[in-house]
Amino acid sequence: MKTLVTGAGGFVGGAITRALLDAGREVRSFSRGAYPALEALGVETVRGDVANAKAVSAAVRGCDSVFHVAARVDFWGSYEDFFHANTLGTQNVIDASREHGVGRLVYTSTPSVVGGGGDVSGVDESAPYPARYLAHYPATKALAEQAVLAANDDTLRTCALRPHLVWGPGDTSALPRLVARARAGRVRLVGDPRFIDTCYIDNCVDAQLAAEACLAHPDSACAGRAYFITQDEPITGPQFMNDMLAAAGLPPITRRVSTPVAKLAAAVLETVYSTLRIEREPPLTRFLVSTLSTDHFYDISAARRDLGYAPRVSYAEGMERLRAWIDEAHPFG
Numbered sequence: 001m002k003t004l005v006t007g008a009g010g011f012v013g014g015a016i017t018r019a020l021l022d023a024g025r026e027v028r029s030f031s032r033g034a035y036p037a038l039e040a041l042g043v044e045t046v047r048g049d050v051a052n053a054k055a056v057s058a059a060v061r062g063c064d065s066v067f068h069v070a071a072r073v074d075f076w077g078s079y080e081d082f083f084h085a086n087t088l089g090t091q092n093v094i095d096a097s098r099e100h101g102v103g104r105l106v107y108t109s110t111p112s113v114v115g116g117g118g119d120v121s122g123v124d125e126s127a128p129y130p131a132r133y134l135a136h137y138p139a140t141k142a143l144a145e146q147a148v149l150a151a152n153d154d155t156l157r158t159c160a161l162r163p164h165l166v167w168g169p170g171d172t173s174a175l176p177r178l179v180a181r182a183r184a185g186r187v188r189l190v191g192d193p194r195f196i197d198t199c200y201i202d203n204c205v206d207a208q209l210a211a212e213a214c215l216a217h218p219d220s221a222c223a224g225r226a227y228f229i230t231q232d233e234p235i236t237g238p239q240f241m242n243d244m245l246a247a248a249g250l251p252p253i254t255r256r257v258s259t260p261v262a263k264l265a266a267a268v269l270e271t272v273y274s275t276l277r278i279e280r281e282p283p284l285t286r287f288l289v290s291t292l293s294t295d296h297f298y299d300i301s302a303a304r305r306d307l308g309y310a311p312r313v314s315y316a317e318g319m320e321r322l323r324a325w326i327d328e329a330h331p332f333g
Contacts, residue, residue, distance in 0.1 A: 002026045004063040006050060006093065007070030008043065009035040011172045012108060012163070012204060016067050017043060019205045030059040031070065050089030053096070060096035065104040065212055068093045068148075073173065075135060075288050076273070076281035082136035083143075090144035094151045094158075102156060104215040106208055107148040109160040111197075111228055111298055112138035117290045119194070124299040125226055135287035145226060152224035157215040160226040161207055164298065167244065168201030168318055169325035178241060179248050179332050186283055189238050190292040191259035196237050197230035197297040200318035203311040204229060210307040221306040228298035233315045237292060247323040248332055259293045 003020055007013035008029030020027045021041055028044040029035065039045050048055030050070050060066060072085035090107065097105050114120060115138060116130030129146075133139040145160045152158040167174055181187045207229040214222040242252040257265075266289045269282040303309040313321070326332070 001064045002028060002062055004028045004030060004060055004066045006030045006059075006066070006068045007108075008038060008045075009033055010069065011170060011201070012166055013067070013069035014038070015170065015201050015205045016069065016208050017041075019209060023209075028059065028063060030056070050092055051084040053092045056089070056092040057096040057099060060093070060102060061100050063100070063102055065106075065215075066093060066097055066102055067106050067108070067208060067212070069108045071108070071141065072137070074137060074281065075285045077136065077279075079136045079140075082140040086137070086140035087143045087147070091147055094147060094156075097156055098151075104212055105148065105151070105156060105158040106211045106215070107145065107158065107160045108208070109145040109148075109162045109226060110138065110141050111162045111164045111296065113142035113145055113162070115290070115294075115296060117286070117294070119295040120298070121195075121295040122297060122299055125228065125302055134290055135285065137287070149224050149226060154218070157220060157223040159211050159215060159222045159224065161204075161211055161229050162226060162298075163199040163204045163207065163229040164296070165196065165198040165240070166201055166204045167198060168322055169329075170201065171322075175244055175248070175322075176332070178244055179250065182245055182250050182253065187241070187253050188262075189241075189253055189256040190262045190289055191256075193236035193238050194293060194295045195234040195297050196240060196295070197228075197232070197234055198240060198315070199230050200311065200313045200315070202313050202318075203231065206312065207303060207307060207309045210309055214307055225302070225306070227303040227307065227309075228300050229303055229309065230298055230300055231311050231315050231318075232300050233311075234297040235315065243319055244322070247319055248326055259289070262289045262293065 005017045008017045009031040030046050046059045114127040117134050148158050214220045266284040266286045273282045
């Protein structure tokens, strides 16, 4: 059986790819860039953009299952860019899967699809999509998730996973961004400490493989459904950020700004950057302020019940593993 992983050059996609190889699976990757490390592992690599339907079709051909992980994950950018990468790209994967008789499609979504800017405290998958979003990323991911779930039928079984703040050894996203901002003195705590969920990388991968295995059964409980995936250990946002920085050998963040001031600053910055057509990300956005100043933790009972998911690596153990990896790999110089 051959499995396609889109975005295999990224943090989550790469971890899924290695887990599949460890299980003796034949893997094909689909990414925009070249990743010699994947080829060295024996992965068949295909380069292309998910927004290109022909390229996606060629990558899907001959595969029995697909893990669709590729996405644009940013706080800033044009709607068109996010739509092409996240929504159109996902539709191309769905269409190609149907064209080539793929039986299972596991889509990596995000809990942000149910976040409208306020607190999201202990909700389950019955939480509705909000009427509006603070950023293009969750808006386009929500459209993609809905398309994946609507595509589920007897020939193509689909499900969507919503892992929250994935972190751990090999992190190419959250940790490097946090370290860079901390070193530049551009990180502040916003408002009073609020509780968040996170997801250690190995636990995220466990959920992905469990979902694919579940979809293999014609009467699978997970088909056509979305699932929150977390550590199930809510902690405060400042604790998480400072634990990550401590693992990287950096001092904790102590400077704080009030939520109203942060919201005003973000609104002004977004207006200025949009008016002047500045492409780089503003120092602060409304979506980032919302992420830092609200509760966002989730009920994972459905994933436990339907997928047999349970976070096998605790938060504390994960931080020890992260610290050991940083000490050995020196990813930040």
